[in-house]
Amino acid sequence: MTLAIPFLKVLLAAIAIAIAIAIAIAIAIAFSSWLAGKKPELAGFIIALPLTSLLALAFSYTEHKDAEASITFAKSILIGVPVS
Secondary structure, three states, X not given: OOOHHHXXXXXXXXXXXXXXXXXXXXXXXXXXXXXXXXXXXXHHHHHHOOHHHHHHHHHHHHXXXXXXXXXXXXXXXXXXXXXX
């Protein structure tokens, strides 16, 4: 029973992070959609950015507070983006 409490805390934290990421992505998409009516070139540039990667880096650093791990994570993204 004592193992269930830390597991639930971790699970709730993971759910909170997932919700925060979803909200941030939704805001970026909504903003870009609005911006497309005014400045379509800028809106296209914003959408073309790998938003998920940028948000994942930010949330990863916020969650773990480990700069070295974040740098390694960023390097792996940098290698993976051109391949995809």
